[in-house]
Amino acid sequence: MYYVDLIMSPRSLVLAQAFLAAGLRGQIGKVAMDQNSIPSYIETTASSLADTETFIDKVRDLTAALPDEQRIVEPVVTPRFVPTCSIELMRGLATLAEQTGVRVQSHMCESQGMVEACREMLGGKSDVEVLDEVSHFLVSLWETWLAVCRK
Numbered sequence: 001m002y003y004v005d006l007i008m009s010p011r012s013l014v015l016a017q018a019f020l021a022a023g024l025r026g027q028i029g030k031v032a033m034d035q036n037s038i039p040s041y042i043e044t045t046a047s048s049l050a051d052t053e054t055f056i057d058k059v060r061d062l063t064a065a066l067p068d069e070q071r072i073v074e075p076v077v078t079p080r081f082v083p084t085c086s087i088e089l090m091r092g093l094a095t096l097a098e099q100t101g102v103r104v105q106s107h108m109c110e111s112q113g114m115v116e117a118c119r120e121m122l123g124g125k126s127d128v129e130v131l132d133e134v135s136h137f138l139v140s141l142w143e144t145w146l147a148v149c150r151k
């Protein structure tokens with residue numbers, strides 16, 4: 001099961017600590033977005049990438065001293081979804097995921113309206129096509145989870 005938190009906050013790490021304490025397996029992410037959202041959720045591209053890297057490091061620090069079989073909480077890179085992430089942010093997140101070896105989790109094609117909005121925003125391309133162009137997200141499906149996918 002994966003869980004995410006909006007913007008970098010101590011809640012994300014508290015969630016990881018709670019999972020470890022309860023013995024629950026989980027992939028936990030910090031949502032990244034730098035456009036097309038409410039102002040309090042929008043980050044700069046640079047801060048989103050830096051905070052995501054910091055989050056990955058902090059979650060890994062929580063489990064570093066544990067035996068392999070007890071490392072049941074993992075960080076994930078979490079672009080919210082295509083309309084809220086610039087191409088620069090998506091490329092940066094893809095690079096970060098590749099460099100750190102973490103999985104990617106995002107939402108795609110959440111509704112027919114979202115599919116149409118993406119095509120309008122992206123010059124006729126779907127969010128699937130954009131993710132495929134800018135990253136390895138769709139190349140390695142074993143390392144990528146896409147939720148709420150519709151045609």
